[in-house]
Amino acid sequence: MEIGSFIFWGGVLFIVGYLIxxxxxxxxxxxxxxxxxxxxxxxxxxxxxxxxxxxxxxxQYANFEQETLEKVMQARSAVSAAREQGDVGALGPxxxxxxxxxxxxxxxxxxxxxxxxxESYQHLQSRISGLEGAIADRREFYNESVNxxxxxxxxxxxxxxxxxxxxxxxxMLRFSEEEKKDVNIKQLFDS
Numbered sequence: 799m800e801i802g803s804f805i806f807w808g809g810v811l812f813i814v815g816y817l818i819x820x821x822x823x824x825x826x827x828x829x830x831x832x833x834x835x836x837x838x839x840x841x842x843x844x845x846x847x848x849x850x851x852x853x854x855x856x857x858q859y860a861n862f863e864q865e866t867l868e869k870v871m872q873a874r875s876a877v878s879a880a881r882e883q884g885d886v887g888a889l890g891p892x893x894x895x896x897x898x899x900x901x902x903x904x905x906x907x908x909x910x911x912x913x914x915x916x917e918s919y920q921h922l923q924s925r926i927s928g929l930e931g932a933i934a935d936r937r938e939f940y941n942e943s944v945n946x947x948x949x950x951x952x953x954x955x956x957x958x959x960x961x962x963x964x965x966x967x968x969x970m971l972r973f974s975e976e977e978k979k980d981v982n983i984k985q986l987f988d989s
Contacts, residue, residue, distance in 0.1 A: 820959045827947045831968050834940035835884070838971075841936055842881045845929040849874045852922040856903065859913050863906050870899040886969040900926065937971050944968040 853871060856862045873896035880888040904923065907913050914920070948967050951960035959965075 817959060820956050824950060824956060824960055824965050827950055828965060831943045831947050834943040837936045838940055839881055841929055841933045842877060845926060846874060846878050848922060848926055852926060855916060855919045855922060859910050866902050866906050870903050873899045886971050890972045941970050944970050
């Protein structure tokens with residue numbers, strides 16, 4: 799075997815191996831995005847299941863503001879619909895409405911000392927607050943995974959493999975300006 803054909807076949811083998819490595823990395827990144835979304839989905843489902851319990855505890859107090867409870871349940875439905883459809887674009891605005899509703903619900907609850915002292919209410923408030931923190935962490939992980947995916951499928955030479963095998967750009971989980979700004983605590987207690 800000639801040295802020239804050895805170099806040629808060695809080069810071909812190197813290029814094929816390099817393309818396989820690129821493909822496998824793109825597959826891993828794609829599945830990281832899917833895993834990150836699944837992590838959010840699990841937490842959203844858990845919070846979805848806890849919210850009706852919180853609303854029921856609040857309803858036990860006859861004068862509790864029904865409009866606040868209705869807004870929370872409507873927002874819960876919108877988040878659930880977006881989650882079930884995997885609609886990242888709709889999830890951001892729905893999450894914003896739910897967060898505002900929960901903020902109002904917790905603020906209104908301050909006017910009900912018996913409710914605040916209720917063990918079920920305290921447990922559910924703590925559980926939902928914990929889930930909110932976990933969801934925020936998972937959103938960050940999801941957006942980082944999406945960012946890595948989107949960068950890699952646009953980089954040279956990865957973009958050729960990405961286009962050839964249909965690796966798509968993913969949408970970041972975005973939130974409204976309302977949700978990003980600082981909460982006005984005084985306004986919550988004045989409402």
